[in-house]
């Protein structure tokens with residue numbers, strides 16, 4: 510749909526609906542759909558692409574309140590395509606505070622464009638006019654809840670109030686954090702220096718236009734994710750393995766610290782991004798595409814960072830599609846893989862060497878329980894407590910791990926959920 514400005518934003522909205530249908534009806538992760546060269550964003554202008562993506566993310570963060578607003582106005586279940594279009598319009602009204610006439614007209618036009626939806630245009634018009642009469646449609650409604658398979662273990666672990674606080678943060682578009690190359694002078698207007706050393710930018714800035722990006726002086730990396738390399742504390746010249754490295758945020762930190770890095774990942778396509786990131790930042794690492802369950806190193810390492818595959822449930826504020834696509838059924842295999850990777854990595858360290866194990870998960874099975882399992886299987890292994898700038902004592906667990914949650918720094922926009930621990934072998 511060319512000339513989206515003249516057509517009142519229809520192309521961006523139509524693409525947002527297609528993205529939402531791919532996630533909600535076909536169970537695709539948004540990242541996969543966005544990366545598809547033949548996907549719904551093909552042919553759109555950069556600003557329409559950005560708008561479509563922003564709208565789809567906003568809807569995924571507010572499906573539950575949108576459905577509650579719509580319920581009194583719908584006598585029977587509309588077809589899924591119509592329901593998704595109604596949700597989009599409600600979120601535009603309630604969250605984006607877009608002008609009602611534009612939102613209603615666009616939704617009606619989109620219905621008229623589809624053979625299977627054209628007969629619903631009148632209903633959509635009537636429902637949205639009713640919704641638009643209320644100044645703040647979401648006022649008084651709780652934020653969207655996590656799905657039961659995830660919410661239950663989180664409530665059991667952290668408590669009901671804490672989980673509600675996480676859900677409140679997950680309802681907001683997250684800020685963008687960046688890690689700055691040591692020694693680089695970066696002046697980005699509006700950037701906030703975080704206590705742990707990362708810089709925080711407002712949500713939805715166009716990062717590639719900002720000063721220092723093209724020159725490779727910094728890279729996008731959540732402030733919580735950046736702490737794993739701080740915990741490993743790589744020293745110049747050390748031989749360090751970045752196990753499960755792609756797309757490479759932590760590889761960049763390790764290389765920038767002067768370590769001699771071997772970055773390994775099973776995914777060749779994800780390693781293309783890692784290589785691009787290294788090239789942009791003028792940093793070097795040996796890159797290996799291999800399965801860590803079969804690969805063997807030629808020599809032992811001083812230190813290993815294991816950023817293991819996991820449920821990624823700590824990243825829902827950045828990936829609100831995750832609760833609609835995953836159901837936790839792959840967790841047993843993922844837990845077994847994490848334990849196997851820990852055991853293999855410990856076997857590749859020099860005596861006295863250190864391993865940081867981390868996962869971007871909120872589930873204790875993928876964090877605290879993996880640490881306990883590793884300590885039980887490897888007598889002599891010790892946990893070294895984190896001592897990092899900006900890390901609050903309350904974030905450190907009894908056994909010396911670091912538990913990070915989305916509701917920490919809530920007033921600043923939160924942080925990704927992570928668990929990380931530094932283990933040392935006997936010398």
Ligand SMILES: C[S@@+](CC[C@H](N)C(=O)[O-])C[C@H]1O[C@@H](n2cnc3c(N)ncnc32)[C@H](O)[C@@H]1O
Nearest residue numbers: 753754755756757758759774775776800801816
């Ligand atoms: C959490 S991500 C890593 C993120 C990365 N460390 C960063 O900071 O950008 C986990 C990675 O594990 C990789 N992976 C999964 N199974 C693997 C295996 N058996 N061997 C090596 N890598 C694996 C995935 O391809 C994925 O890139």
